[in-house]
Amino acid sequence: MADSGVTRRTALGVLTAVAGGAFVLRGTAPAAAAEPPLGQNEPLDAALKRVFGGRPMKDGSGMIKLDIPLIAENGAVVPVSVEVNAPMTPQSYVKHIYVVADKNRIPIVTRVALTPASGQAYMGANIRLGETTDVRAIVEQSDGTLFALKREVKVTVGGCGG
């Protein structure tokens, strides 16, 4: 594991990690959420295609727990949390958790990069929802397998503006 010290050994370790794909550090894939200055007003399909490149997604209903209210009265603040029932060991861990709101103008809400040091694949956040929409949790494992789960949220007052 590349440490943050600056001895020669760790410097070498960092080099190896970079050569090997540096997946422990910030994702090197050109994922959507990494370049938001564009404003990113794109439909869901384009966003998913750009981020996941059409890779198949398995049904994650057995392992993902997506916690979000069924009815959100105020779309400006919707609490969401995602918990994944998967091991977090250096050999196999949850690399990314994506939260995607299908009908938002910026569909990809957040991308969380995790490491085995997290101990548990869990994230929570407050998000905005523009209108009644499906919300998906997409989980990427360290070997690249994708799992997805979606749930509809009814929104009384939209919170995305613009």
Added chain:
Amino acid sequence: MSDVGKVRLRVPASIKAGDVIRVRCLVIHPMERIERDKAGKIIDKKYQYIDTVTVTYLGRTVATFDTTQSVSENPFFAFAVKATDPGKLTVAFHDTHGQKYEGSADIAFS
């Protein structure tokens, strides 16, 4: 809005070595939404919102959130960390205007 950038971090009150703890954090930030003019065209400007949140524990990055404007104003985030050693947990928020807001908590075992 003098409170902008205030970070609150909450860790469980009692932690045992090896526990997986859940940490919640909050930052006061406007997270500007996309604005449109009367014709419905997006006003082109550099919107100020948080695009990266980094969690560091014992000098190592544990989790990174990449966020967009679809995240609420005064965003709240939660994540899990395995508390292996006593030490400092830091959460740093970076926004598109180059501002950096930081909060930290000490992980101590009871």
